[in-house]
Amino acid sequence: xxxxSKINLALGAVVGVSALLNLxxxxxxxxxSFLDLEGEVASRNQSRVLQALxxxxxxxxxxxxDYAFWDDSYAFMAGEKADxxxxxxxADSIKALSLNYxxxxxxxxxxxxxxxxDFSEEETEGVKLLPSETLPARHPLRVPFxxxxxxxxxxxxxxxxxxxxxxPILTSERTGPAAGTLLFGRILDTAALRDQxxxxxxxxxxxxxxxxxxxIIRNGDVIEVRSTVTGLDGAPLLTVVSKTxxxxxxxxxxxxxxxxxxxxxxxxLLIATLGLALRHIAIGRVEAIRDHLRxxxxxxxxxxxxxxxxxxxxxxxxxxxxxMAIQLADLRDRLRERDYRHGAADQAAGILHNVRNxxxxxxxxxxxxxxxxxxxxxxxxxxxxxxxxxxxxxPERIAKLQQFVAMSTAKLLDEAKERxxxxxxxxxxxxxxxxxxxxxxxxxxxxxVAEPIDLAxxxxxxxxxxxxxxxxxxTADVEAGAVLLGHRIALEQVLGNLLVNxxxxxxxxxxxxxxxxxxxxxxxxxxxxxxxxTLRDDGEGIDPDRLETIFEKGxxxxxxxxxxxxxxxxxNAVNAMNGRLFATSPGVGCGAALHLVLPRAQARLKxxx
Numbered sequence: 132x133x134x135x136s137k138i139n140l141a142l143g144a145v146v147g148v149s150a151l152l153n154l155x156x157x158x159x160x161x162x163x164s165f166l167d168l169e170g171e172v173a174s175r176n177q178s179r180v181l182q183a184l185x186x187x188x189x190x191x192x193x194x195x196x197d198y199a200f201w202d203d204s205y206a207f208m209a210g211e212k213a214d215x216x217x218x219x220x221x222a223d224s225i226k227a228l229s230l231n232y233x234x235x236x237x238x239x240x241x242x243x244x245x246x247x248x249d250f251s252e253e254e255t256e257g258v259k260l261l262p263s264e265t266l267p268a269r270h271p272l273r274v275p276f277x278x279x280x281x282x283x284x285x286x287x288x289x290x291x292x293x294x295x296x297x298x299p300i301l302t303s304e305r306t307g308p309a310a311g312t313l314l315f316g317r318i319l320d321t322a323a324l325r326d327q328x329x330x331x332x333x334x335x336x337x338x339x340x341x342x343x344x345x346x347i348i349r350n351g352d353v354i355e356v357r358s359t360v361t362g363l364d365g366a367p368l369l370t371v372v373s374k375t376x377x378x379x380x381x382x383x384x385x386x387x388x389x390x391x392x393x394x395x396x397x398x399x400l401l402i403a404t405l406g407l408a409l410r411h412i413a414i415g416r417v418e419a420i421r422d423h424l425r426x427x428x429x430x431x432x433x434x435x436x437x438x439x440x441x442x443x444x445x446x447x448x449x450x451x452x453x454x455m456a457i458q459l460a461d462l463r464d465r466l467r468e469r470d471y472r473h474g475a476a477d478q479a480a481g482i483l484h485n486v487r488n489x490x491x492x493x494x495x496x497x498x499x500x501x502x503x504x505x506x507x508x509x510x511x512x513x514x515x516x517x518x519x520x521x522x523x524x525x526p527e528r529i530a531k532l533q534q535f536v537a538m539s540t541a542k543l544l545d546e547a548k549e550r551x552x553x554x555x556x557x558x559x560x561x562x563x564x565x566x567x568x569x570x571x572x573x574x575x576x577x578x579x580v581a582e583p584i585d586l587a588x589x590x591x592x593x594x595x596x597x598x599x600x601x602x603x604x605x606t607a608d609v610e611a612g613a614v615l616l617g618h619r620i621a622l623e624q625v626l627g628n629l630l631v632n633x634x635x636x637x638x639x640x641x642x643x644x645x646x647x648x649x650x651x652x653x654x655x656x657x658x659x660x661x662x663x664x665t666l667r668d669d670g671e672g673i674d675p676d677r678l679e680t681i682f683e684k685g686x687x688x689x690x691x692x693x694x695x696x697x698x699x700x701x702x703n704a705v706n707a708m709n710g711r712l713f714a715t716s717p718g719v720g721c722g723a724a725l726h727l728v729l730p731r732a733q734a735r736l737k738x739x740x
Contacts, residue, residue, distance in 0.1 A: 134414060139402055146398030153394055157387045165383030169354060170347055173375040176330040177345065177356035180373050183328050184285075184294070184319070184360065191317050192283035192296030194228050199298035199313040200279065200305050208235065208243065208300050208310035222248045222255050232260040232293065232316030235300070240266040240273050243311065249290060249318070258290060260316055271363035272297060272312055279305040284363040285319075292319045292334055292369060331374045337367035352377055416445050420452075433459055486564055492596055493560045496553050503546065512539040556595065563592065566620050581708065583732040584622055586613040586664065590649055593626035597634045602644035605630070609651045614732040615662060617708035622729075625704050625712070628697040629666045629725045636670025636723065645669050653731070660731045661710075667724040673716035681714060705729070 198204055198219070207215035218224070220233050225248055232247035242265065247258040266273055271284070281298035297314035301307050321334060337359050348355040353374045362368035416439065423436050435453040439446055515532045518524060524532075587609045594605050615622065630647065637645030648667045653660065673681065680686055682702040698712075705712040708729055716723035 134417065138409060139406060142398075142402045142405060146395065146402065149398070150391055150394055154387070154391055157390060161387060162380070162383055165380050165386075166349075169375070169377060169379040172379060173347065173354040173356050173373065174345070176328070176375050177332075177358060177371070177373045179328040180324070180330050180332045180371055181358060181360075183324050184371070187294040187317060187319060187324075188283035188285070188296065190296075191230065191294050191315050192281045192298075194230065195283075195296035195313055195315040196281040196298045198315070199281070199300050200303060202303045204235075204300050204313060205302050205310050208237065216244070220244065220246050222250075226250055228315070229317060230315050231258070231290075231318045232295070232314070234260050234297075234314040234316070235311055236266065236272060236314075237311040238309065240268065240270065242266070247316065251318070251320075260286075260288065260293070260295075260314075272314065275299075276309070285360060285368055286316075286362055287336075287368060288318075290318050293317065294319060295363070333372045333374075335370045335372055337370045339367070343367075349377075412443075413445060420445075420449065433463070482567065486567055490560075490564065493557055493564075496557055496560075500550060500553060503550075508539060508542070512536065512543075515539070559592075560595065563623070567624060581616050582619060584615045584617055584619045586615050586651060586662065587611060589619060589623045589626060590664075593623050593630055594649075596627045597630050597647075600634050600638075603634050603637055603647065604645070605647045605649070607649040609649065609664075613651055613662060615729045616732045617710065617729050618704075621704045621708065625701040625727065626664075626666075628701045629727070632697060633666055633668035633670060633723075633725070636668055636672075639671045640720075654728070656728065661728050662731055664727040664729070665724050666727070667722065669722040672719045672721045673714060673723045674719055675716065678714050678716065682712065 203212050203215055203219070206212040225231065225233055225246075231249065233244060234242070234246075235244040237243055242261055242263070245259045245261055247260055249256045249258050276282075276299045279299065279301060281296055283294070283296040286293050286295055293316045295314055295316045297312055299307070299309035300311045300313050301309060319334065321332075325331060343359055346357040348357065353376055356373045356375070358371045359367045360369050360371055420436060423434075427433055433456045435456050436449045438449060438453070512535075515535050519529060519532045519536065587607070590607050590609055594607070597603060597605065633647045634645075637647070646669050649664070650667070651662050651664045654663045655661070677686075682698050684699045686699070702712045705727060710727065710729035712728075713726050714723060715726065
């Protein structure tokens with residue numbers, strides 16, 4: 132992920148977290164205020180409804196009080212006002228008072244008058260307020276008044292909720308005794324009250340367990356406020372339920388989201404602005420440094436970066452890089468010079484190691500030739516020749532000496548044949564040393580060209596290097612005509628090194644004898660036909676942890692640490708021929724196998740591991 136993307140992602144995360152924190156803060160601080168305000172509005176609406184109901188009570192109670200404290204009403208109850216009903220108790224007079232019921236009771240609770248009219252329909256319908264003609268003594272309407280005044284309340288009828296007001300019937304001077312009770316009633320017009328209060332409400336029957344205090348219920352889109360209204364007997368009669376739309380909380384929610392949208396928009400603008408600023412201040416310059424370093428990696432030329440002289444951290448970084456580039460260029464030159472010297476030394480060490488391996492059998496054969504020249508029977512032959520020439524010797528003695536000379540001559544002839552074979556071997560080995568030196572000289576002149584190599588011939592030549600080691604048997608199972616692609620002299624030196632190491636591993640066991648088997652198997656490496664030339668011995672074996680280490684420069688398993696060059700040089704030589712050299716071993720004391728993998732002459736091993 133690019134740095135700009137990471138920075139934008141980090142800034143986006145910061146803006147997102149900030150938005151969430153702000154949303155939480157708004158939800159915890161601002162929204163409660165909107166909710167409280169919304170609750171206050173709902174409570175005020177409920178109060179308006181309750182006040183409207185109380186106003187209905189007050190109006191009816193005032194009318195009842197006016198008619199109860201009137202001489203005509205007092206006289207009517209005494210049976211003296213015959214035209215009272217005609218003048219006061221009719222549909223027109225009751226409608227004019229915005230009433231529906233006109234009721235009078237005597238002091239015993241007997242209903243004297245119970246007339247009413249329902250004006251809600253097109254045709255006025257007469258109705259009655261009370262279902263019985265006499266009220267029991269405990270009825271609220273029969274509770275005596277201690278002082279002149281009026282009472283009010285609500286009752287439920289088959290026509291709905293009725294607001295009633297009643298007062299004792301007294302004279303106009305409010306004197307008595309009371310002739311009874313006069314009651315007015317008005318059927319509540321809920322629709323008219325809604326229009327009056329501008330509040331949506333309902334009057335529902337109250338249960339026996341209705342709450343006596345105001346209850347606020349917040350639903351999805353409305354707030355319901357519930358209040359219980361008692362009847363004349365003080366028991367819950369109805370529940371006033373007002374409904375207030377939640378426009379305030381919705382407006383608050385919109386305000387919160389608008390603030391969030393502005394915050395997010397501001398965050399994106401901030402990210403865009405910071406992105407542009409970062410690109411101008413840092414990212415563009417960092418990309419220029421990256422491109423320069425990429426070019427350095429592709430070309431290998433450590434060139435300085437152009438100074439931008441902006442006097443900031445990146446400018447200091449560029450200056451430090453340029454100083455480092457100068458130091459590295461100087462160090463690279465010195466390393467090249469040292470590597471050249473070390474390379475020459477390694478090459479010389481490898482050549483000396485290979486020459487030493489080639490010369491070792493020459494010395495052994497030369498010593499054997501010298502030893503045979505000093506054989507005792509040859510000195511006896513010289514003595515016998517001197518004695519044969521003596522005429523004083525008896526004939527029998529001369530005959531025996533002549534017989535000994537004849538036998539020694541035959542032996543000399545046989546030994547001459549052996550000497551001739553040894554001399555040919557010595558000549559071949561000397562030519563091999565000469566080839567090693569010529570190969571080294573050719574390497575110093577230029578790159579070697581790969582050539583077809585007869586594997587069986589090269590194995591035979593390399594096997595001569597350990598031909599004089601007693602007790603070691605070398606067997607080769609190599610396909611006739613198997614041809615590798617590489618450098619013959621180098622391959623024979625590698626095979627010689629591997630054979631010498633195998634012989635030394637067998638000698639290190641102390642058994643005095645051993646076996647080396649050379650096999651070749653065709654394998655496929657990355658689609659390239661190759662030969663796996665395996666040299667397997669029954670020597671001291673290799674620790675599995677050291678199977679890679681043995682090819683490192685200076686590594687040796689010999690106690691005197693005199694080795695450490697042969698395998699390292701051999702691995703490098705095989706790599707130079709586009710091959711691979713590796714070792715396998717079950718472990719110490721179980722022998723080892725060295726695998727030399729090279730392409731066959733018709734193919735070239737590429738990308739060898």
